[in-house]
Amino acid sequence: MNDTWMTEDDRLLAEAADGVAAEVAQAPPAAVWSILAAQGWPGLRVEADLGGFEGSDKAMMILARALGLAGARTPFIWSVAMPAALLDAGAAEPRRAWRSALAAGERRFAVALHESAADPEGDVVETRARSTGDGWHVTGAKLAAPYVEGADQLIVSARVGSADEGEVGLFMIPTDAPGVALRHLSLIDGTPVSEVSFRETPIEAGARLDEDGARVRVAIAEALRLGVVAAVAESLGGLERALAQSVDHLKTRRQFGAPLASLQVLRHRIADMYIATEELRSLALAACGADLDAARAAKVYLGEAGVWVAEQAVQLHGAMGVTEECDVGQILKRIIVLDRLLGGADHHLSRLGDGLRPDARPGSAVG
C-alpha cells in the first residue's frame, strides 16, 4: 500500500507516533496519559509559545491513525483534540493559562457537553449556571461522556442565568467538586464513560472559559469537527490493520486443499475492503483543514463503508473472527464505538442533507 499521502515530515511524525502508540497499547490504562504527556501529545493543538507543537489537522490525523493501527485505547479524542478547540472560546489571559496547562499534560481534561441522545452537536443545553456574585452554581446532567474517570477537570456547557434563551457558557469544573456525581460505565470496546450530574456545584468566577458566550457555538462546532476527524483517522488505522490481517489470513489459511486467497469471491471482497479503506483515507485527508461538512462526509462514510470493512474482516476470519482473542473482533468493536460517538452516519447525513435545499444556507454542496 502506498504512503504517498504523507510528506517526508509526515512520515517522520508517523514513525514516532507508531512507537508511542505501540507503547501505549501495552501499557495499563492508568499509565496511558502519562506516556502521552511525556511525548508532548496533549500539546498537539496548542501554540508553541505555550508549550505545544501547533500541529495541523493532518498531524492530528497521523497521531490518531497511529493509535488505530496499534489498537491503543487512549483519551486522545476527548482530552487532546476536543479540549483544544473548547479552550479557544475565551478571553486572552485565562485562555493562555488553560492552553498551557493542556500542553503540559499536567492536568487531564474531559468533555461533557451532550444532554440529548438526539443531539450529538451539543445544541441542547439545560444545565444551568447561576451567578453567585463571586462565582457560579452549576446544576444539571450530561449524558455519558468518555474518559471522565481519572480526569482532573470537566469542560461543561451550561446556560447562564435562568431564561431558556440565555447564552451558553463553557465552564471548567473539577471532577471532585462538591455536588458532582459520576456514574461510571464501560462501553463495548472497554472505553470508560461517565454520566455526570451537578447539583449546586460551586465554582469560582475564573472557571468560566468564555467571556460572553459569543464564541461558544463556534468552539463547540470546532470541537465536534476535530473530534470527528480524529475518530475517522483512528478508525482508518484500525481498518488498515484489519485489512492487513485479513490479507495475511487469506494467504495462509488453506481449505479444500487451496489457500483462501485462490477463491475469487474472497479476492473481490478484499478488493472492495481495500477500496473502502482507501476512500476513507481520502475523505479523512480531505477533511483536514476543511469545514465541518467535510468532516461530516468522512463520518458518514465511516458508517456507510468503514463498519462494513470491519464486519468483513471478521467474516473472512471465519469462526476465529468471532472469538475474543482474535484482533479483528476487537477492531470491529472499536469501529462501532467510533461510528456512533460524536454523531452517527445518519445524523451527519441528515445535517448534510439540510444544506442541500435551495433555500438553505449556502456552501454545503459539493465544491
Next chain:
Amino acid sequence: MNADELAAFRREVKDFLREQVPPALAADVLMGKAVGRDDIMAWHRKLYHRGWVAPGWPKAFGGTGWTIVQRWVFEEEAALAGAPPLIPMGLVTVGPILIASASAEQQARYLPRILDGQDIWCQGFSEPGAGSDLASLQCRAQPVDGGYRIAGSKIWTTQAHWSDLCLLLARTSTDGRPQEGITMLVVDMTAPGVSIRPIITLDGMHVLNQVFFDEVFVPAADRIGVEGRAWDILKSNIGHERVLVANPGFAKALRTRLMDIASRPDRSGARPIDRPRIRDRIVLLDVRLRALEATALRVLGLPNLPVTPEASLLKIRGTELQQAYTRLIGEVLGEASLPYDVSALQAGGPPDPDHDPITPNYLFLRKASISAGTNEVQRDIIARNLLR
C-alpha cells in the same frame, strides 16, 4: 506544476471552453443527448487548432505534453462545460500505441491525420469469444505474399461505421503461449471484404458494431511492430483509458442535472428536494463523489499510475458513480423518466425539460462498468496486488 500554476491552467481551460463550446450544443450534451459526427468533428477541429486535441501525446508528435493531472483537469472542465466527447480511439489508444511502436514512416503517415481529424479510427481488439481475455482471440492474419489475409470478426467496435481505419489484433500463429502469435495491423475500412453490422445498445442508439473480415488483404507495410509481438505493445500502452474514464467531471455534471431536477416542482407541484429521503440519497452520492475526487487528488501523481491498484479503484468508483447518478435522476423523475422518444435523444432539437433522456442514458451507461476492463477485472487487479 504547483497549485498556483494548476489553478492558472484551469482558468485558461475554462475560458477557452466558455468561448468555444456552442451553448446550444453544450446544453444538449449536459442533457445527455447524442451528438452527431459533424458536431463532434467540428469540436475536434477547434481543439486541434488550439493545440489541445491530443492531451495524451508527447509534444513532439503534436500532443500537449500535459501531465496526467493537467489531463484530468482538462477532462473535468470539458465535461462540466458540456463539450462533446471526442471520438476517442485514434486519440486515446491508437496514437499512443503508434508513437510507442510504429515506424517513423507509419507515424508520419497516420498521426497528423488523427490530429487534424481527417482519419477516424476504430479499434479491433475484442471478439465474440474474447472480451477482457484478449489472449484467446481467434481472428486470423494469414501471412501471404506481400502481407496478410484477415479472416474473422471483431465486436463492440465503437463507431466502426464512422471509421476510416482500424487498429486490428489478429493471430498470425497458434504456437506457443496464447499471448504470443498476435500481430497488430492497420486495416483500411474501405478494403474489399470488410463489412459492418450495427449493434444497437439498450438506449436504442447505434455506437457499437460487429466488423467482419472476409479474406481482407493488408500489406506488410501496415503491420505495427514485430509479427507476433502485439502483446508486448499492448501491455505498456493500455490503462490511461481506465484512469480517464473515472474523471469526476462527468459525475459532477450529472450531479448538477440531478440537483436541477430535484429542485424543480415535479408534476404534483412538490419539489423532490424537500423530501428527506431524496436528500439523504443525494448526500450519499455526494460523499462518494467527495471520496472519488479526494482519492484522485492524492493518487494522480503516482508514477506508473495506469498499472497501479489505485487506477483500478478510480475506474471502479468513477463508473459506479456515473451509474448511480443516472439511476437516481431517473428515480427522482419517476414515471416521467419512462417515455421513450428517440428524437429527444438527438442533439439539435428544441430544449425540452419534460423529455430528459435519463433512462436511455442510464441504460447506455451500464456499459461503463464493463468497458475499459470490467470492474470485476479491476477487482482482480487489486486483489493480485494485495495478495501477492
